[in-house]
Amino acid sequence: MNTERRRIAALVFVMALASLGCGTQSGSPSRQGPASPAVPSSATPSVPGSPPPSAPGPASPSAPNGSDVSRTIESGGLERTYLLHLPPASTRLQPTPIVVAFHGWPMTADRMADVTHLSAVADAHGFAVLFPQGYGNSWSVPGGLSTPAHKAGINDVAFARSLLDSVGAQHQLDASRAVAAGISNGGHLAQTLGCKLADHLVGIVTIAAPLPIDPPADCRPSRSLSVLEIVGTDDQKSSTFADTLAFWARADKCPGAAVSSSLPDLAQDHTTVTVASFTDCRGGTEVTGYLVNGGGHAWPGGKPLGSTDEFGITSRQFDASELTWSFLSRHI
Numbered sequence: 001m002n003t004e005r006r007r008i009a010a011l012v013f014v015m016a017l018a019s020l021g022c023g024t025q026s027g028s029p030s031r032q033g034p035a036s037p038a039v040p041s042s043a044t045p046s047v048p049g050s051p052p053p054s055a056p057g058p059a060s061p062s063a064p065n066g067s068d069v070s071r072t073i074e075s076g077g078l079e080r081t082y083l084l085h086l087p088p089a090s091t092r093l094q095p096t097p098i099v100v101a102f103h104g105w106p107m108t109a110d111r112m113a114d115v116t117h118l119s120a121v122a123d124a125h126g127f128a129v130l131f132p133q134g135y136g137n138s139w140s141v142p143g144g145l146s147t148p149a150h151k152a153g154i155n156d157v158a159f160a161r162s163l164l165d166s167v168g169a170q171h172q173l174d175a176s177r178a179v180a181a182g183i184s185n186g187g188h189l190a191q192t193l194g195c196k197l198a199d200h201l202v203g204i205v206t207i208a209a210p211l212p213i214d215p216p217a218d219c220r221p222s223r224s225l226s227v228l229e230i231v232g233t234d235d236q237k238s239s240t241f242a243d244t245l246a247f248w249a250r251a252d253k254c255p256g257a258a259v260s261s262s263l264p265d266l267a268q269d270h271t272t273v274t275v276a277s278f279t280d281c282r283g284g285t286e287v288t289g290y291l292v293n294g295g296g297h298a299w300p301g302g303k304p305l306g307s308t309d310e311f312g313i314t315s316r317q318f319d320a321s322e323l324t325w326s327f328l329s330r331h332i
Helices: 001-024 109-116 120-124 156-171 186-195 238-251 320-329
Strands: 067-075 078-088 100-103 129-133 177-181 201-207 228-231 259-262 270-276 287-293
Touching: 067 120, 067 156, 078 120, 078 156, 100 109, 100 120, 100 156, 100 186, 100 320, 109 120, 109 129, 120 129, 120 320, 129 156, 156 186, 177 186, 177 320, 186 201, 201 320, 228 238, 228 320, 238 270, 238 287
Parallel strands: 100 129, 100 177, 177 201, 201 228, 228 287
Antiparallel strands: 067 078, 078 129, 259 270, 270 287
16 A cells, blocks of 8 residues: 555544534434543554554563363363463463463464464463364354354354363463454454453454444443454555444543554554544543554464465564553553
């Protein structure tokens, strides 16, 4: 994407979010509620609580290695598999928080671990990472894509609940305050879990997976939870990014306006990053979004999912795995 197109995309995002904050809501019942806060006309230099951009790769080259556990669990009459990464005892936090990382479609749990390098980040900071394996390398999301899991009638919300309860008890992990993260089809599942599994979560991290135009009307989280959304403008429309932030800002009853800023262009990889954040929301939650102007269908700072021609640019302006840890650390 050239410079002029990136500028237009960023402008569309700011205008869309501002219009949601100033206008009235109409349409489906799920969009009803108080008007969303507007982005201020002049951006502030930084976003409160937002980490600086970091290079891709492990957070600390000297961090000791943790251990991987491959197991199975019965869910819905099926034997489901997962990979659990535990940090070394020298860095492990007590109680030990969990990031559940849902792969895209078609992907595998092993591929998700490789793309994201979340295990290395977990070793450095002391949290556990759970990489579940989807049915047919996919997830079943109510109202979502017709994936193999969806066609088979798989209940992945029930699977996620059973998995957290099981690994929490077996490995002394804090399964009541986890973060559900995912990319693409896995990110859409994370959005669903935010609606239906909030009693186990402190937040969700969704990458390349904004809410649909008409969010589910039955999305009523049992408690407030924080949201981190990452979207590339070459992959998704900027308006869906803004709509998703506004939806969760209403759900979390965020006061005032979103704070908007830009990350410095350190990578010079033909991408730039616009950040919008609603803070001081109900229960100390936040709703934050990273719009990667010129970014593709990718986990920023991770390995590309494929060729640039097919998936677009994988931005190096920040590391989504380090950002996930920073996000988690603010809410545990």
